[in-house]
Amino acid sequence: MPQLQQTDKHEVTILLAEDDLGHAVLIEKNLRRAKIANRIITVGDGQAALECLFGEANWAGKKPVGPMLVLLDLNMPVLDGYQVLERMKADERTRRIPVIVLTTTDDPREVDRCYGLGCNVYVSKPVDYERFSEAVQTLGLFLSIVTIPDGE
Amino acid sequence: VAVGTVSESVSVLEAEVAALNELLAVQERVVGEQSAKLKRYADDLERANEEVKQFAYIVSHDLRAPLINLRGFASELRAACAILDSHLALTLPHLDEEQQREATAALRQDIPQALEFLEASVTRMDRFINAVLKLSRLGRNDLHFERVNLHEVVQAVLEGLAHQIEERQVKVMIGSLSEVIGDRTAIEQIVGNILTNALHYLEPGRPGKIEVGGEQRNRETTFFVRDNGRGIAESDMPKVFALFRRAGTQDVKGEGMGLAYAQTLAHRHGGYIRCDSEPGVGTTFTVVLSNHTETESAGNAPTATD
Numbered sequence: 001m002p003q004l005q006q007t008d009k010h011e012v013t014i015l016l017a018e019d020d021l022g023h024a025v026l027i028e029k030n031l032r033r034a035k036i037a038n039r040i041i042t043v044g045d046g047q048a049a050l051e052c053l054f055g056e057a058n059w060a061g062k063k064p065v066g067p068m069l070v071l072l073d074l075n076m077p078v079l080d081g082y083q084v085l086e087r088m089k090a091d092e093r094t095r096r097i098p099v100i101v102l103t104t105t106d107d108p109r110e111v112d113r114c115y116g117l118g119c120n121v122y123v124s125k126p127v128d129y130e131r132f133s134e135a136v137q138t139l140g141l142f143l144s145i146v147t148i149p150d151g152e
Numbered sequence: 153v154a155v156g157t158v159s160e161s162v163s164v165l166e167a168e169v170a171a172l173n174e175l176l177a178v179q180e181r182v183v184g185e186q187s188a189k190l191k192r193y194a195d196d197l198e199r200a201n202e203e204v205k206q207f208a209y210i211v212s213h214d215l216r217a218p219l220i221n222l223r224g225f226a227s228e229l230r231a232a233c234a235i236l237d238s239h240l241a242l243t244l245p246h247l248d249e250e251q252q253r254e255a256t257a258a259l260r261q262d263i264p265q266a267l268e269f270l271e272a273s274v275t276r277m278d279r280f281i282n283a284v285l286k287l288s289r290l291g292r293n294d295l296h297f298e299r300v301n302l303h304e305v306v307q308a309v310l311e312g313l314a315h316q317i318e319e320r321q322v323k324v325m326i327g328s329l330s331e332v333i334g335d336r337t338a339i340e341q342i343v344g345n346i347l348t349n350a351l352h353y354l355e356p357g358r359p360g361k362i363e364v365g366g367e368q369r370n371r372e373t374t375f376f377v378r379d380n381g382r383g384i385a386e387s388d389m390p391k392v393f394a395l396f397r398r399a400g401t402q403d404v405k406g407e408g409m410g411l412a413y414a415q416t417l418a419h420r421h422g423g424y425i426r427c428d429s430e431p432g433v434g435t436t437f438t439v440v441l442s443n444h445t446e447t448e449s450a451g452n453a454p455t456a457t458d
Contacts, residue, residue: 020217020220020221022218022220022221022224022225023217023220023221023224026220026221026224026225026228029228075213075214075217104213104216104217104220105213105216107289125220126220127216127219127220127223127274127278128223129220129223129224129226129227130227132220132223132224133224133227
């Protein structure tokens with residue numbers, strides 16, 4: 001299975017920040033269908049996503065996750081996707097990590113706001129499952145050919 | 153003239169002036185109170201309006217998320233059933249007749265039927281949500297006020313409808329139409345919705361006539377679309393601008409949102425749309441837009457950073 005490339009050949013871990021467990025399962029299923037074999041860590045809110053990224057709380061003292069790519073939902077409890085994006089882009093350790101916003105809305109204002117905050121790609125989740133599946137699988141294909149910059 | 157009479161008259165006048173002054177003071181106080189009250193009402197309305205917009209927006213977003221799951225997992229179930237179905241032929245010989253019948257019915261009738269209902273309901277729900285979302289966006293979008301030539305807008309809309317007008321042999325008459333200050337796209341949508349409606353709800357079997365006209369007054373510009381269509385029953389009037397409500401014979405496709413959108417846009421121009429109708433005779437939609445000045449419109453311009 002193809003894996004996300006990374007400059008120093010360490011495998012990239014996908015951090016999926018998604019509060020809807022169903023969506024998380026469907027996203028993972030479709031990424032696997034697109035033959036993405038990378039490790040996927042799923043967290044249910046923005047705070048947990050930041051803890052994972054910064055190696056805090058549950059992640060403190062553990063082996064660093066390594067190079068990452070973030071799939072970010074916007075409507076999440078505790079901290080929402082915008083707040084996660086802001087914190088990531090304001091911190092030297094995380095500001096180069098690619099962020100793909102994957103969310104229910106295609107409101108142009110929200111899309112603009114995300115790009116303004118520094119997200120790399122914006123994908124809306126269509127209700128139509130074929131299109132949803134297609135969007136996530138296209139994303140998978142895209143992920144299998146991108147090179148992740150070294151986060152350090 | 154006696155001095156006494158003059159001074160008497162003066163004191164009478166003085167008393168009257170004092171009384172008038174008192175009355176004026178009372179009136180001023182009342183007006184002050186009234187305008188404070190009006191300001192409070194206006195603030196309350198503004199807040200309520202903002203809440204409604206936010207509400208529609210949030211509801212639309214949050215209602216969509218579960219639909220993605222319903223649709224997604226229904227589709228996953230369908231895929232899983234296809235796998236089971238491909239094994240069914242091999243399994244059937246091992247079952248008795250009753251079990252064969254049950255297994256086949258479950259896999260080929262009951263489950264697909266359940267999935268069909270699920271999916272059809274999701275589709276319907278999705279349509280409603282998208283309609284509400286659109287309405288909420290129309291209520292929030294920035295409007296760009298400019299001079300709009302109504303005559304041009306009407307002509308452009310009619311060109312888009314030319315095929316239908318020709319096909320139904322509808323006679324369209326355009327009277328005098330002036331300029332309005334408004335958002336071009338919004339005005340086009342309002343005109344488009346009303347004209348399309350007039351065209352769609354003509355009386356079958358009667359040569360259709362649609363008349364467009366308007367007038368400019370001091371503070372407002374009006375324009376109307378009058379048809380000789382089937383008309384709207386008095387009891388159906390409340391449905392005309394309501395969301396998802398459609399009146400009369402349901403022989404025309406639509407989601408029942410067009411006039412709701414148009415009314416929302418008219419309200420955003422500080423105006424409104426009125427409907428007068430007589431069943432069997434025809435309907436007149438009148439759009440009343442207040443005459444904004446272009447300086448006023450500057451306040452409505454979107455800010456660069458949002």
